[in-house]
Amino acid sequence: GENVEQHPSTLSVQEGDSAVIKCTYSDSASNYFPWYKQELGKRPQLIIDIRSNVGEKKDQRIAVTLNKTAKHFSLHITETQPEDSAVYFCAATFYGQNFVFGPGTRLSVLP
Amino acid sequence: KAGVTQTPRYLIKTRGQQVTLSCSPISGHRSVSWYQQTPGQGLQFLFEYFSETQRNKGNFPGRFSGRQFSNSRSEMNVSTLELGDSALYLCASRNEQGAAYEQYFGPGTRLTVT
Numbered sequence: 251g252e253n254v255e256q257h258p259s260t261l262s263v264q265e266g267d268s269a270v271i272k273c274t275y276s277d278s279a280s281n282y283f284p285w286y287k288q289e290l291g292k293r294p295q296l297i298i299d300i301r302s303n304v305g306e307k308k309d310q311r312i313a314v315t316l317n318k319t320a321k322h323f324s325l326h327i328t329e330t331q332p333e334d335s336a337v338y339f340c341a342a343t344f345y346g347q348n349f350v351f352g353p354g355t356r357l358s359v360l361p
Numbered sequence: 362k363a364g365v366t367q368t369p370r371y372l373i374k375t376r377g378q379q380v381t382l383s384c385s386p387i388s389g390h391r392s393v394s395w396y397q398q399t400p401g402q403g404l405q406f407l408f409e410y411f412s413e414t415q416r417n418k419g420n421f422p423g424r425f426s427g428r429q430f431s432n433s434r435s436e437m438n439v440s441t442l443e444l445g446d447s448a449l450y451l452c453a454s455r456n457e458q459g460a461a462y463e464q465y466f467g468p469g470t471r472l473t474v475t
């Protein structure tokens with residue numbers, strides 16, 4: 251079955267700096283890779299996603315890149331702000347079924 | 362559209378008891394998945410229902426079961442509760458029309474087993 255690894259487990263950055271979180275997956279059949287942000291005490295929220303037929307997707311300050319050959323995808327946050335502090339989860343799935351999540355990255359943006 | 366809702370939000374149960382959690386998906390969404398979230402294990406997939414049928418199942422014991430009704434609402438049941446079942450239980454719904462893969466989470470039910 252699919253296995254998703256995520257690094258780093260914790261990340262601290264200065265406000266205004268960039269943050270990068272990387273995930274690797276094992277099943278080459280996976281074709282959809284979402285990223286979720288979970289603030290303390292709240293539900294995971296979908297912030298960006300990418301499909302296997304696309305190499306990069308951007309939405310304002312966040313972007314996701316996918317390398318199918320190496321089976322890894324990354325979340326990039328630029329110009330970080332304190333409200334970006336949260337736990338971020340990546341996931342891999344085959345056509346939206348059997349989502350497998352990474353263990354999460356706790357991002358702290360220091361003012 | 363209203364988001365995914367879950368009831369109750371908090372539950373305290375005793376070892377050996379059973380519990381039923383409820384999830385109402387986003388209107389029009391027919392796929393409902395359940396996850397267990399714990400600090401040590403992250404988000405673990407329990408099962409997925411679509412059109413009242415269990416379509417996929419994670420690696421959890423048979424004490425964990427679920428069902429889905431004709432209106433797509435879903436319930437999850439845990440029997441003979443153990444201390445290790447204490448967790449946040451999240452459900453998520455998905456619209457399978459077209460090529461929509463996006464999954465949206467409910468606020469979760471925090472279960473504490475004493």
